[in-house]
Amino acid sequence: MTTTHFNTKDRILGAAEELFAQHGFSGTSLRQVTSRADVNIAAVNYHFGSKENLVNEVFRRRMDEMSERRLSSLREAQEEHPGELEPILAAFIRPALALTLDRHGSAFVRVLARAYAEKNDRLRKFLSDNYGQVLREFAKAISPCLPDLGKEDLYWRMDFVAGALTYAMADFGLIKRPAGVSDKAHSDKAAQALIRFAAAGLRAD
Template identity: 55%
Template sequence: MLKRSFDSMPTMPTTGTPPNSTASTKDRILAAAETLFAQRGFDGASLRQLTAAAGVNLAAVNYHFGSKEKLVDEVFRRRLDALNQGRLAALATVAGRDSTTLEDVLEAYIRPALELTHDDNGALFMRVLARAFAEHDDHLRQFLSENYGHVMRQFTAEFTHLLPHLSRAELYWRIDLVTGALTHAMSGFGMIQRKGDVSATAHREQTVAHLVRFAAAGLSSP
């Protein structure tokens, strides 16, 4: 379980400019945390390892985040805010139209997530996300539900409209499995790796196409 506070750390004033504070200090801490969480997990990455990697002291971490749980939250927030804005924007272009297909809605859900992995930082975050699923941290689950649950509810409403033959429980099972497949594809751990003569963009498009077809078949089966 994550430590809930940095009780052993010196406190910082809540106003003014803290020592070692620059415009990039918070970003350096977040980048170091993302790397260490991906490599070691949330409990396995210590604050001393994090401060060494970021080139800051414990007081700076305390000033910017206050607790390890809040630091984990911010690692997720800085990626997931943009991801879910992209998903909702994509969904808004297809939702509610008579011509909207299941594949349209799935692409709105899948493509923005895969586009997040277009660089090494995005791919690294996907490994952090995979850790979150594996480690079953209750605080993190609550944070994700409270801050991003509304996105999943909007997609679920559209899936419900397009798949009236499914019970709510069955639909939830299938969406959960689709999300697991998407997370696996985004983490880069799978058997399908990009070939040297295939561009990153072309590989991403192939992945989108395969995932949409796979997910549509799974969601729509009797």
């Protein structure tokens, strides 16, 4: 892949990510993307073929890496802390919150929030088909830690954990980073609080 090829594709993805974060998927046109990326419409068609594929690739660019980090952390948690719930939750939560510390990842966090807020059946199917397995792997790992919890209840609670995580990533809540506290320290504190909250919710009668 040539540098020009990579830069053009990457510029389009970066522009699309920023615009989707600001205006949503239906509110962003390909013309806006090409203008922001300083490319012509032929470049978008060449690299992605359609707006739907462009949306999918914006997610793939971030979600593939995050999924790999989650699964790698999950394997470590199972090896180093067998049968313990909190390390498994940390493997799920910390890689996602780490996105908020990345200068480019912060825009994607808002895009992810849009995916939850907007009704887009094709996007939801894409995310389910490509990343649903990650959630199922975590549910499989958590199940032995909670032997009395049925599969349906486990899946409900994992969905609630994922929703709370997305909310925390988007920084919608009451807790804001205090002055003098670094983004990293604030993210670590959020992770610790969410892990405790998720563990309590999963263990609830």
